[in-house]
Amino acid sequence: MTIKEETRPLRVLQLTDPHLMARADGDLLGVKTRESLQAVIAEVLKVHGQPDLILATGDLAQDGSVDAYRVFGESLEVFSCPSTWIAGNHDRIENLERVAAEFDANQRHVIQGGWQFVMLDSSVPGKVFGALADSELEFLAQALEQHPDLPAVVALHHHPVDIGSDWMEKIGLTNRDAFWRVVDRFPQVKIVLWGHIHQEHERERHGVQLMATPSTCIQFTSGSSKFAVEDLPPGYRWFEFHDTGDFMTEVRRATDFQFELDQNSTGY
Numbered sequence: 001m002t003i004k005e006e007t008r009p010l011r012v013l014q015l016t017d018p019h020l021m022a023r024a025d026g027d028l029l030g031v032k033t034r035e036s037l038q039a040v041i042a043e044v045l046k047v048h049g050q051p052d053l054i055l056a057t058g059d060l061a062q063d064g065s066v067d068a069y070r071v072f073g074e075s076l077e078v079f080s081c082p083s084t085w086i087a088g089n090h091d092r093i094e095n096l097e098r099v100a101a102e103f104d105a106n107q108r109h110v111i112q113g114g115w116q117f118v119m120l121d122s123s124v125p126g127k128v129f130g131a132l133a134d135s136e137l138e139f140l141a142q143a144l145e146q147h148p149d150l151p152a153v154v155a156l157h158h159h160p161v162d163i164g165s166d167w168m169e170k171i172g173l174t175n176r177d178a179f180w181r182v183v184d185r186f187p188q189v190k191i192v193l194w195g196h197i198h199q200e201h202e203r204e205r206h207g208v209q210l211m212a213t214p215s216t217c218i219q220f221t222s223g224s225s226k227f228a229v230e231d232l233p234p235g236y237r238w239f240e241f242h243d244t245g246d247f248m249t250e251v252r253r254a255t256d257f258q259f260e261l262d263q264n265s266t267g268y
Ligand SMILES: Nc1ncnc2c1ncn2[C@@H]1O[C@@H]2COP(=O)(O)O[C@H]2[C@H]1O
Pocket: 059, 089, 090, 128, 167, 171, 196, 227, 266, 267, 268
């Protein structure tokens, strides 16, 4: 009898909403975003070690500057794996794409470890809410049509469901019905993943696991009807994908990171 040798799972790191700035000491509500990203990266290396792939799901820069994207790319150089970047509402797409190309992070359909990862651009210039252009919906459908046998992760910046927070309802993905109409055609989609909401969120929709991840800087209060930030450390999401289509995921936080959050803020 031959026993199939078990292959090592694919280890994937999601980093989201680092909000980096050209200014080295740039902060969001008192949290220095370069320092919080470094604390998260240190936690990844301590707890999980090297990933095989990094998914960066938007708001990489707060100020849209080329310098901020370069800081992001340089910060990832401690990892010896590829990364793929998409834009959020704070990003400036032309600067992000230019620097992503410098760091080979501009491939938005990645096939690795028996899985596929489709990264969608839901940013709308000058707007906080998101929408998927027809070309993005087509890109998603074409990617999934090409590989019907590979389990898929679809990632975007904006939330494509109501997360139970009134103030965030207006700033999610506006054409979510069109998005779900595409996803619903492809049973190989196992996970829809996003950032933007600066909090951990997990649920299920028609057999698809939906998940969001804490920011690498500040966190929004889950379930709050109006803008509110919570005194929780910055975090990341880790996945292990098996070529059988099974996976595990967990969120971790940089618990050693010291910060003083401006909790009375009513927005930024
Ligand atoms: N008080 C507020 N009410 C509504 N939206 C806000 C408020 N403050 C900030 N925002 C926007 O909501 C966004 C949520 O996450 P972002 O980091 O994308 O950036 C935030 C701001 O653009």
